Amino acid sequence: MPVPAPAPEDLSLRERFVAVRAVTERLAARLTVEDQCLQSMPDASPTKWHRAHTTWFFETFILERWQPGFRPFDPSFRMLFNSYYNAVGEQYPRPQRGLLSRPGVAEVGEYRRAVDAAIEALLAARGDEPELRSLIEVGLSHEEQHQELLVTDIKHALARSPLRPAIVKSAEPLAAAAASPPALEYCDFEGGAHAIGHDGKAQPQAFHFDNERPRHRVWLEPYHIACRPVSVGEYLQFIADGGYHEPSLWLSDGWAEQRRHDRSAPLYWQLEADGRASSYTLAGQRPLVPSEPACHLSYYEADAFARWAGKRLPTEAEWEVAAERGLIPVASDHLDAERLHPRTMIRAAHRGGVWEWTMSPYVAYPGYRAPVGAVGEYNGKFMCNQVVLRGGSCASPAGHVRTSYRNFFYPDARWQFSGLRLAGDGPA
Numbered sequence: 132m133p134v135p136a137p138a139p140e141d142l143s144l145r146e147r148f149v150a151v152r153a154v155t156e157r158l159a160a161r162l163t164v165e166d167q168c169l170q171s172m173p174d175a176s177p178t179k180w181h182r183a184h185t186t187w188f189f190e191t192f193i194l195e196r197w198q199p200g201f202r203p204f205d206p207s208f209r210m211l212f213n214s215y216y217n218a219v220g221e222q223y224p225r226p227q228r229g230l231l232s233r234p235g236v237a238e239v240g241e242y243r244r245a246v247d248a249a250i251e252a253l254l255a256a257r258g259d260e261p262e263l264r265s266l267i268e269v270g271l272s273h274e275e276q277h278q279e280l281l282v283t284d285i286k287h288a289l290a291r292s293p294l295r296p297a298i299v300k301s302a303e304p305l306a307a308a309a310a311s312p313p314a315l316e317y318c319d320f321e322g323g324a325h326a327i328g329h330d331g332k333a334q335p336q337a338f339h340f341d342n343e344r345p346r347h348r349v350w351l352e353p354y355h356i357a358c359r360p361v362s363v364g365e366y367l368q369f370i371a372d373g374g375y376h377e378p379s380l381w382l383s384d385g386w387a388e389q390r391r392h393d394r395s396a397p398l399y400w401q402l403e404a405d406g407r408a409s410s411y412t413l414a415g416q417r418p419l420v421p422s423e424p425a426c427h428l429s430y431y432e433a434d435a436f437a438r439w440a441g442k443r444l445p446t447e448a449e450w451e452v453a454a455e456r457g458l459i460p461v462a463s464d465h466l467d468a469e470r471l472h473p474r475t476m477i478r479a480a481h482r483g484g485v486w487e488w489t490m491s492p493y494v495a496y497p498g499y500r501a502p503v504g505a506v507g508e509y510n511g512k513f514m515c516n517q518v519v520l521r522g523g524s525c526a527s528p529a530g531h532v533r534t535s536y537r538n539f540f541y542p543d544a545r546w547q548f549s550g551l552r553l554a555g556d557g558p559a
Contacts, residue, residue, distance in 0.1 A: 170229025364421030385431025
C-alpha cells in the first residue's frame with residue numbers, strides 16, 4: 132500500500148479531496164458528452180469510465196468499510212467500474228468499456244457527487260483516524276494517476292478525428308519556439324555504491340507508492356548521461372537517416388512490431404512528401420517544433436534511436452542518481468499548468484515534460500513485499516514484462532513528479548508523453 136502522507140499545510144485533507152476531485156471534473160468539462168464515451172483502443176479508457184472508476188475506488192475501499200449503514204449508489208457499478216482488483220470481484224472487459232452507453236455521463240456525475248458528499252461527511256465525523264486518512268490519500272493519488280490517463284487517452288481518441296479538434300489553447304507561440312535547443316552535453320558520474328528508492332527516514336511525510344521502496348543500495352559502473360532529453364529535431368535526423376528501416380538498430384521484438392505496423396515516425400507525427408512535418412496536439416494539428424523533446428515514442432523506438440546515436444538508455448538507477456544530484460530537474464510543466472504539451476527546451480539542464488524510458492525492467496526492489504488485500508494489487512502484480520520510465524510529463528500531477536517515482540508500461544506503448552534521455556558507459 133502507498134505510504135500515507137498528511138495534506139499540505141495550507142490544505143486540510145477535506146480541502147485536498149475537494150481540490151483533486153475538481154481537477155478531474157475540470158478536465159472532463161473540456162469535452163463533449165460524445166467525447167467522454169470514446170474508447171480508441173483496448174489500452175485506453177473513456178473519460179466517463181475514468182470519472183466513474185476513481186469514484187468506485189472511494190466507494191469500494193472506503194465507504195463500504197467505514198460508512199455506517201453503507202448502501203451502494205448502484206450495485207451494478209461494482210463490476211462495471213472495477214479495473215483489475217480480483218479480490219473485489221468480477222470486472223467488465225477492459226477492451227469493451229467504450230460499449231458502456233449506460234450509465235450516461237450525467238449519471239456518472241450524480242455518482243461522483245453522491246460519493247463526494249459521503250466522503251466529506253465521513254471526514255467530518257472520523258477524519259482524525261490515521262487509517263482512514265491513509266486510505267483517502269491513496270485514493271487521491273490514484274485519482275491523480277487517472278487524470279494523466281484521462282488526458283493521454285482522450286488525445287489518442289481525438290487524434291482519430293479528421294477535424295483534429297483542440298481542447299486547450301495553443302501550447303506555445305511558434306515564433307518563440309524557433310530557437311535551437313541547448314547543446315546535447317553529458318555529465319559524468321563515478322561508479323560505486325549508491326542508494327535509490329524513496330527515503331522514508333529523510334522524507335517521512337512525503338507520499339509515495341509501495342513500489343518506490345525500500346530504499347536500497349545499488350552498484351553502478353562509471354557512466355555519463357545527457358543534460359536533456361532528445362529533441363524533435365534530433366529525432367527527425369534519425370528518421371531522415373533511415374532509422375526506421377535499418378533492422379540492425381532494433382531489438383528483435385521491436386523490429387517485428389515495426390514491420391507489423393509499417394511505422395515511419397512517432398505516434399501523431401505526420402511527415403509530408405514536400406518536407407512539411409506536423410503533429411496532433413491537444414491544441415490541434417501544428418508544425419513540429421525542433422526544440423521540443425521528442426515524445427510519444429515506444430521503448431523500441433527510444434532504444435533504436437539510442438543505438439543510432441552510439442549511446443544507450445540509462446538504467447533507472449543511473450537516472451535516479453543523476454536526478455538526486457540535480458542534473459535532471461524535478462520541477463517541470465505538469466498537469467496543473469494545463470498546457471498538456473511538452474515545452475521547448477531552453478536551459479542547459481532540462482527535463483522537458485516527457486516521461487523518459489530507461490533500460491530497466493519493472494521488477495520489485497530487494498526486500499519489497501506487496502501489501503495484503505485488494506489494495507495490494509495496485510502495483511506488485513504488474514512486475515513482469517514491463518519497462519520503467521522516470522521523471523514525469525506535461526500531463527503528470529505536480530505531486531507525482533519526484534526522483535523516486537516509477538512509471539511502467541509495456542515496451543510497445545506510445546500513447547503516453549514518453550521520450551528518452553541518452554546515456555553511455557564511462558566518461559563522455
